[in-house]
Amino acid sequence: MNLKDALKTDFGIEVLISKGIGAADDPFVIEPCSVLNAVRSQLNVLRGISRGRGELWRLLTAEDAHDVGPSIQRLRIETVLFKPDEIVTETRGYYFDIGHVNGIPNANAPFIEWADSRTRFQASFQICWWHFDSLIDNKPDQAALDVTLQYSTIGAKAAIYIYGQSDQFLQTDIAREFLSVCDQVRVLYPNAETPWPETEIGPFKMQHFLIGEDLSVAGVGVLGSHYLKLRLTYFDDLKMRELMNASIRELCQLALNS
Numbered sequence: 001m002n003l004k005d006a007l008k009t010d011f012g013i014e015v016l017i018s019k020g021i022g023a024a025d026d027p028f029v030i031e032p033c034s035v036l037n038a039v040r041s042q043l044n045v046l047r048g049i050s051r052g053r054g055e056l057w058r059l060l061t062a063e064d065a066h067d068v069g070p071s072i073q074r075l076r077i078e079t080v081l082f083k084p085d086e087i088v089t090e091t092r093g094y095y096f097d098i099g100h101v102n103g104i105p106n107a108n109a110p111f112i113e114w115a116d117s118r119t120r121f122q123a124s125f126q127i128c129w130w131h132f133d134s135l136i137d138n139k140p141d142q143a144a145l146d147v148t149l150q151y152s153t154i155g156a157k158a159a160i161y162i163y164g165q166s167d168q169f170l171q172t173d174i175a176r177e178f179l180s181v182c183d184q185v186r187v188l189y190p191n192a193e194t195p196w197p198e199t200e201i202g203p204f205k206m207q208h209f210l211i212g213e214d215l216s217v218a219g220v221g222v223l224g225s226h227y228l229k230l231r232l233t234y235f236d237d238l239k240m241r242e243l244m245n246a247s248i249r250e251l252c253q254l255a256l257n258s
Contacts, residue, residue, distance in 0.1 A: 007048040015041040024068045027095035035103040042096055042107050043125055046077055055081040056129050056153045062107035071099035075107060087239050118145045119226055120258040128247035129153050156234035164227045177227060178205045178220045185209055185218050202252025223255055
């Protein structure tokens with residue numbers, strides 16, 4: 001079974017790859033398509049490989065590999081693999097033949113999975129170690145924006161909610177909204193512990209909950225005329241905390257720049 005069929009069968013991931021293993025002497029060959037679909041295929045190939053290996057990953061750079069060939073790109077990723085007795089961090093490069101693409105793909109630019117005219121916030125494919133899964137439109141028939149953006153990586157799931165509408169009391173009601181979100185966690189997990197006080201990170205008020213062997217984060221901030229809520233859950237480990245905190249900081253930066 002080739003890579004294209006394997007990713008579809010194992011993970012439901014679709015890619016436009018005709019052949020290759022991603023090595024310099026046998027690059028992934030992207031089928032004829034637009035630059036947009038080419039970048040999507042590149043990112044989905046990386047996601048599928050990392051999922052198969054059971055590792056967290058993030059894209060570092062995409063660059064021309066003229067030393068290999070005139071139509072070859074090299075995408076470098078950082079990976080983290082949690083083994084029973086060690087944590088392995090690597091930087092690897094995968095090669096793509098873009099000779100059949102209608103243009104030059106640029107995976108360095110944020111790949112936007114969702115945007116809406118009612119907010120300046122845009123959901124990119126990658127937020128540090130998180131990767132976009134799906135969108136849920138909670139109120140498709142109403143004028144008010146209310147969506148859930150679902151992200152994940154190995155060992156972690158994140159949901160970003162954007163909701164509310166123009167309201168002069170939005171900023172002053174943030175404390176009440178934050179309390180409501182935390183109360184929802186306590187209802188779902190009555191035994192949840194809060195070993196750390198609430199904090200403020202960028203535009204967010206946040207509370208960390210210890211739920212068995214997992215850490216869960218609840219955060220609420222104001223994004224223009226909307227609330228931005230984060231729910232993140234991951235297995236508790238010092239290295240994992242580092243990776244997830246980096247992802248939270250990147251989300252905060254995206255929100256502040258919106």
